[in-house]
Amino acid sequence: MVRSxxxxxxxxxxxEKLSLPDVAWAEDxxxxxxxxxxxxxxxxxxxxxxxxxxxxGEIVEEMPLAQSTVSQxxxxxxxTGLVQGEIDGPRVCYCINKQAMAKLKxxxxxx
Amino acid sequence: MVRSxxxxxxxxxxxEKLSLPDVAWAEDxxxxxxxxxxxxxxxxxxxxxxxxxxxxGEIVEEMPLAQSTVSQxxxxxxxTGLVQGEIDGPRVCYCINKQAMAKLKxxxxxx
DNA sequence: AACGCATATCGTATATCGACGATAGGCAAT
DNA sequence: ATTGCCTATCGTCGATATACGATATGCGTT
Numbered sequence: 001m002v003r004s005x006x007x008x009x010x011x012x013x014x015x016e017k018l019s020l021p022d023v024a025w026a027e028d029x030x031x032x033x034x035x036x037x038x039x040x041x042x043x044x045x046x047x048x049x050x051x052x053x054x055x056x057g058e059i060v061e062e063m064p065l066a067q068s069t070v071s072q073x074x075x076x077x078x079x080t081g082l083v084q085g086e087i088d089g090p091r092v093c094y095c096i097n098k099q100a101m102a103k104l105k106x107x108x109x110x111x
Numbered sequence: 112m113v114r115s116x117x118x119x120x121x122x123x124x125x126x127e128k129l130s131l132p133d134v135a136w137a138e139d140x141x142x143x144x145x146x147x148x149x150x151x152x153x154x155x156x157x158x159x160x161x162x163x164x165x166x167x168g169e170i171v172e173e174m175p176l177a178q179s180t181v182s183q184x185x186x187x188x189x190x191t192g193l194v195q196g197e198i199d200g201p202r203v204c205y206c207i208n209k210q211a212m213a214k215l216k217x218x219x220x221x222x
Numbered sequence: 223a224a225c226g227c228a229t230a231t232c233g234t235a236t237a238t239c240g241a242c243g244a245t246a247g248g249c250a251a252t
Numbered sequence: 253a254t255t256g257c258c259t260a261t262c263g264t265c266g267a268t269a270t271a272c273g274a275t276a277t278g279c280g281t282t
Binding site: 056057060072074089090091 | 232
């Protein structure tokens, strides 16, 4: 049976040295994608993109989660830089960090 | 101090009803982004994109991880559909699922 | 100063991730 | 059939994610 050998060659057409992707780059990418790696955070981001900005309380109302849970997700989104929170009196106004979002889009698009 | 009230209005310019993003859509997005939410998986994907295809053993060699760990990451990538594995004799030839990758890119780009 | 509201943080419980070594399975060659 | 190689799965462990209620914090108002 020569099949396996022939197919192996057909399968792996390139034989150049494997270049290890930059570790820092991979970690950057992983950090940003991880921010969106939960449905609740995806929905929060979508919400903010629809509104240009949003009070924290409004987000909580729209989510089937406890206030503290939403706050934790917002914290994660802030830590990754995708979202900014601006204190406004007793409330907090959240909005998308457009630069970070652009970076994410660029990273994914250039994959 | 009228400042807080005025800024609150300036901050939240849109007052339309918040539309909850489609839950299924959010889960879809989260699933795909989660696949890339780990540096090792990002590097594997990058490796495969560079080569059009790659034997499993080659991936293991390039990663500072045990074979079983790499296998687990590959399993995750397969489950999310980003990667396909084609059995070729005693080896397995992995390659990117271009459709899934296109879907991911589209989802992110349309964010 | 005291209160009320909005948000963050704490503490905790459960579930899942991520890593590894050990082992099982599949395939080709002998 | 047996051997040897490659890959997947199992079992386990520590670390982390995720959820919640309870509590603390910050700010404006009274």
